[in-house]
Amino acid sequence: MEHYEKGPTLGEGTFGRVFAATDKRTGRRVAIKKIRMGKAKEGVNVTAIREIKFLRELQHENVIELIDVFPHKRNLYLVYEYMTSDLEAVIKDKANLRLRVGDVKAYMRAILQGLAACHGHWIMHRDVKPNNILLGPSGQVKLADFGAGRVFGSPNDKKFTTQVFARWYRAPELLFDSQLYSSAVDMWAVGCVFAELMLRRPWLPGNNDLEQLSLIFEALGTPTEEQWPGMKSLPTASQVVFKPIASPTAASLRQLFRCGADAVDLLQQLLCFDPSRRMSAEQALRHEYFGNEPAATPWADLPRPAVPFGEEGSSRPQGGAREAAEAGAGAGNNGHLLQGVRRSSFPPEGDCARDATGVKASASEVRMSLPAEMKMGENERTPVLGGNGHRDSLEAGERPQLGSADKNYLRKRKLDMDRAFELASND
Amino acid sequence: MASINSWLTSSHKTRWILGDQELEKRRAACYEKSLGEIERYKPESASTSAADNLAVAVSLEEQKQLLSYYEKTLSKICSLFRMPRKILAISIVYLKRFYLKFTVLDHEPWRIMVTCVYLACKVENAYLAAEELAKGVQQDARVVEKIVLGSEMTLLQGLDFDLVVHTPYASLRGFLYELENCCQFEGWDPDRAETLSSALRKRANKSLDALLFSDAPLTFSPGILAYAALQVAAKKMEGEDKQMVESFFGHCRSKAGNTEKLAEFVKKVHKLGARGSASLADEGVLKEIDRKVKLCRNPVYDPTSDQYKKQQAEKQAQKLRAKANLKRSAAASDARALGLTEIAENPDSKRRKSSPTNRVVAG
Numbered sequence: 001m002e003h004y005e006k007g008p009t010l011g012e013g014t015f016g017r018v019f020a021a022t023d024k025r026t027g028r029r030v031a032i033k034k035i036r037m038g039k040a041k042e043g044v045n046v047t048a049i050r051e052i053k054f055l056r057e058l059q060h061e062n063v064i065e066l067i068d069v070f071p072h073k074r075n076l077y078l079v080y081e082y083m084t085s086d087l088e089a090v091i092k093d094k095a096n097l098r099l100r101v102g103d104v105k106a107y108m109r110a111i112l113q114g115l116a117a118c119h120g121h122w123i124m125h126r127d128v129k130p131n132n133i134l135l136g137p138s139g140q141v142k143l144a145d146f147g148a149g150r151v152f153g154s155p156n157d158k159k160f161t162t163q164v165f166a167r168w169y170r171a172p173e174l175l176f177d178s179q180l181y182s183s184a185v186d187m188w189a190v191g192c193v194f195a196e197l198m199l200r201r202p203w204l205p206g207n208n209d210l211e212q213l214s215l216i217f218e219a220l221g222t223p224t225e226e227q228w229p230g231m232k233s234l235p236t237a238s239q240v241v242f243k244p245i246a247s248p249t250a251a252s253l254r255q256l257f258r259c260g261a262d263a264v265d266l267l268q269q270l271l272c273f274d275p276s277r278r279m280s281a282e283q284a285l286r287h288e289y290f291g292n293e294p295a296a297t298p299w300a301d302l303p304r305p306a307v308p309f310g311e312e313g314s315s316r317p318q319g320g321a322r323e324a325a326e327a328g329a330g331a332g333n334n335g336h337l338l339q340g341v342r343r344s345s346f347p348p349e350g351d352c353a354r355d356a357t358g359v360k361a362s363a364s365e366v367r368m369s370l371p372a373e374m375k376m377g378e379n380e381r382t383p384v385l386g387g388n389g390h391r392d393s394l395e396a397g398e399r400p401q402l403g404s405a406d407k408n409y410l411r412k413r414k415l416d417m418d419r420a421f422e423l424a425s426n427d
Numbered sequence: 428m429a430s431i432n433s434w435l436t437s438s439h440k441t442r443w444i445l446g447d448q449e450l451e452k453r454r455a456a457c458y459e460k461s462l463g464e465i466e467r468y469k470p471e472s473a474s475t476s477a478a479d480n481l482a483v484a485v486s487l488e489e490q491k492q493l494l495s496y497y498e499k500t501l502s503k504i505c506s507l508f509r510m511p512r513k514i515l516a517i518s519i520v521y522l523k524r525f526y527l528k529f530t531v532l533d534h535e536p537w538r539i540m541v542t543c544v545y546l547a548c549k550v551e552n553a554y555l556a557a558e559e560l561a562k563g564v565q566q567d568a569r570v571v572e573k574i575v576l577g578s579e580m581t582l583l584q585g586l587d588f589d590l591v592v593h594t595p596y597a598s599l600r601g602f603l604y605e606l607e608n609c610c611q612f613e614g615w616d617p618d619r620a621e622t623l624s625s626a627l628r629k630r631a632n633k634s635l636d637a638l639l640f641s642d643a644p645l646t647f648s649p650g651i652l653a654y655a656a657l658q659v660a661a662k663k664m665e666g667e668d669k670q671m672v673e674s675f676f677g678h679c680r681s682k683a684g685n686t687e688k689l690a691e692f693v694k695k696v697h698k699l700g701a702r703g704s705a706s707l708a709d710e711g712v713l714k715e716i717d718r719k720v721k722l723c724r725n726p727v728y729d730p731t732s733d734q735y736k737k738q739q740a741e742k743q744a745q746k747l748r749a750k751a752n753l754k755r756s757a758a759a760s761d762a763r764a765l766g767l768t769e770i771a772e773n774p775d776s777k778r779r780k781s782s783p784t785n786r787v788v789a790g
Contacts, residue, residue, distance in 0.1 A: 041556070041557070041572070043545075043575065044549075044583065053550055056588055057433070057438055069588045120433055121433040156511065
């Protein structure tokens with residue numbers, strides 16, 4: 001610790017605080033994650049072990065660099081290169097930032113290159129989402145947070161947990177409780193991030209696992225036996241019967257995302273239901289989308305959000321003027337603008353973009369038969385599903401986190417049990 | 428392709444494949460350092476037993492014998508829990524790597540050994556609670572827990588936080604997979620190919636196990652180890668099987684860039700293998716070494732020694748001094764910010780928190 005000059009706090013992670021610092025020996029700016037030594041019983045946090053294990057192996061320009069690890073006063077400190085923001089901030093900063101086709105392309109290429117490196121090392125990331133994609137001081141794009149990562153591809157692989165990824169980015173095979181999956185789960189999440197970059201809002205924000213599946217099927221059609229041959233054999237796939245919905249046409253997706261045919265094709269291949277046919281990161285990088293005009297923006301020219309790390313709380317956009325000017329410049333260049341920013345209010349009343357596709361907007365209209373012993377219990381469903389009501393809860397900071405599903409479930413179950421106990425003891 | 432790439436940039440390949448001379452050099456350097464520290468921090472109230480500490484210090488050769496003993500113990504623990512070979516291989520490599528940085532005089536091998544198993548399980552997603560582990564080593568659960576959790580950080584540091592170990596078992600599987608393909612290419616039916624490959628696997632696994640107890644995992648890549656093990660296994664083959672395996676080796680050699688180097692490496696591996704399967708020193712000898720380890724420990728790392736306590740006290744004092752400095756400079760900068768000429772007595776903590784940037788500038 002004596003080598004680092006401590007700076008302001010950047011954020012609060014899942015297992016500790018992250019603060020900025022300067023390396024006194026080199027003058028380099030770094031970010032330090034402080035990990036409290038978990039409960040006495042388990043020793044060094046497993047998540048931290050995983051993060052260290054993977055980042056010591058991965059050296060890639062699109063993967064965050066772990067510079068140093070050291071213990072100090074019963075804490076473990078992980079020293080990373082300094083990053084200023086994340087993709088979630090870019091997506092949310094609709095007032096100041098416009099994303100052109102080239103910008104989205106640059107973000108996508110960086111994410112795919114980072115993931116290709118991970119998958120080349122037989123590592124699944126398992127928590128791909130916009131706020132795990134960090135942006136550097138000069139616009140670099142890097143994958144971070146390998147705490148949920150896992151090695152895959154060994155013939156001895158046993159069961160993997162399905163409680164990975166934030167729900168909105170969870171692939172359908174995970175939602176159906178498949179316990180042997182591959183790097184394809186990361187690719188699904190990349191597809192969701194791609195859609196989110198174009199829409200400037202989460203595309204499939206389900207409130208629980210069942211609703212998530214409904215949203216996916218509404219948006220992409222209910223998979224047929226032909227589209228996804230193995231689906232029926234997945235653990236929970238036979239417990240719910242989904243209303244057959246036709247796959248959307250490329251034209252309707254183009255209308256929804258206001259993008260070219262190449263982008264829609266890439267999106268469809270990333271969001272392919274059958275994991276074995278889903279595009280890999282390597283394949284995606286060879287997709288014509290990346291060869292077509294407009295070219296990907298060089299990372300130094302990528303838009304930066306007005307609010308850097310550690311100042312989210314006091315979000316008076318100080319850099320607003322500059323960013324607005326940049327946005328203005330973008331607007332003048334109307335040729336290939338991504339018209340993701342349609343309105344300034346969020347969430348919008350009557351989501352015209354969705355309705356335009358002819359996709360049913362209401363999750364409750366999907367007919368489902370729910371057997372009594374179904375794992376995703378009815379109490380997990382939010383009572384209001386009609387219309388776009390569920391989107392009202394999507395204010396900033398309410399994004400589901402990894403494993404939030406089972407935690408919520410457990411909390412609810414505990415409450416139910418408490419109530420039952422109360423009733424019983426009052427007798 | 429991708430997997431080869433991941434080997435070339437792996438921490439295992441770039442930082443932990445060392446020449447045999449380098450290994451000896453590192454061990455000797457650590458040993459010198461430990462002896463130096465023992466000499467320097469000799470307790471002043473030199474009682475009779477401590478006076479000629481150095482005379483009873485374990486030698487490098489004895490360290491080797493002791494560590495081989497603990498490696499064997501490791502394999503017993505792992506087989507008791509029916510752990511996959513991979514975990515045994517990883518924990519043994521952890522133990523070996525750790526004692527390239529420290530000596531048995533610094534850290535008691537028994538503690539490190541148990542911690543190696545614990546950490547290897549954690550890293551390989553096969554979490555084993557310290558309590559469970561205690562059953563395997565026939566010790567009190569609380570003692571083991573204390574040891575394991577107490578040494579975990581030390582072990583992590585000794586390993587430089589490089590946790591991924593590529594084991595030769597995976598490479599062997601790759602070779603056998605290719606061999607089966609070769610067989611089928613030659614028109615063998617799959618069952619016959621499988622019989623051959625499983626016979627080879629069994630023998631090759633045994634020689635890989637023996638290699639684990641030598642320096643081989645620190646000197647050669649897992650691919651070479653697996654190749655050498657496969658050669659040993661193939662020696663007992665006869666007839667058509669033998670021909671098939673020979674032609675397969677030819678195929679492997681044609682893919683290797685430098686066949687002479689490969690042959691030389693394999694020869695060295697065989698030598699190491701012979702050493703790995705050598706039996707342990709007598710139990711009596713080992714007990715004597717173990718006793719010596721307990722008698723003469725490097726006080727820098729021994730929590731019961733005066734030197735250790737002194738170091739802790741020094742660290743504490745340093746921390747306090749640093750804190751005081753920080754306070755003083757924070758106060759000074761606050762004063763400057765407020766335009767005061769005299770430094771306020773004790774700046775309250777709230778104010779310091781609200782101006783973190785000042786502190787950075789001043790510090």
